Amino acid sequence: MTSTVYSLQPGHCTRCSVAFPADAAPFIVSETVARDYLDPSIPRIGRIATVKASAPVCEACLTDGERTWCTAEMVCEGCGDRKFVHPRDKKATCSTACWQRARRARIQRERPPLKCNVCATFFFPKRRADAKYCSNLCRQLAYRLRLG
Incomplete structure (x- = not known):
């Protein structure tokens, strides 16, 4: 069985690539996404790795299984947006970029002047x-x- 590989775009549904409305809360699900590990200045020749990652999905693209377990609402520490996640999901952020942003802010708060x-x-x-x-x-x- 081959699975579809998606690409992550900030502010867009991973599956249909439609931008999220300002008032909509995306659902964070595990999805196979493509990660390009090449230097951007090099032409697109080489390997593109696929990894399982947390990805935002709109309500229209949710499967029935994802709809039943993606019920807990959280507020991302990095961007402040609200998301729906699995109740046992311990992550406080919605993406790697938000995790980095939250980590930098936490380090800044903890450092003495x-x-x-x-x-x-x-x-x-x-x-x-x-x-x-x-x-x-x-x-x-x-x-x-x-x-x-």
Whole structure:
């Protein structure tokens, strides 16, 4: 038996590729999707891998089995949209991109503010946990002060 392989498009049903209306909550189901592991600058020659992934589906595309077990409503931590999932689904996000967004926000909340070595203001580092300066201006000023 061959199964259909779908591609994921943000904001669209995985099966019919129709955009979700603003007020509709998609259903998150397990689906076989294509993942292209090639560099985007290389022409489309090579392998495309298929994986099982959580995919958003509109109500019209749901099977009867999916309709019976996809009953719990959740709010995604990444995008804030509401979705319908299986009651035992422990995921708090609807996609990998939302998981990354939620993880970055959680790390940002958990990091304590740092004190700039030049102007003594408190700031939250964006890239490095061990940042010393709040801006490029302070970093350049510290360099010029070091030079004398």
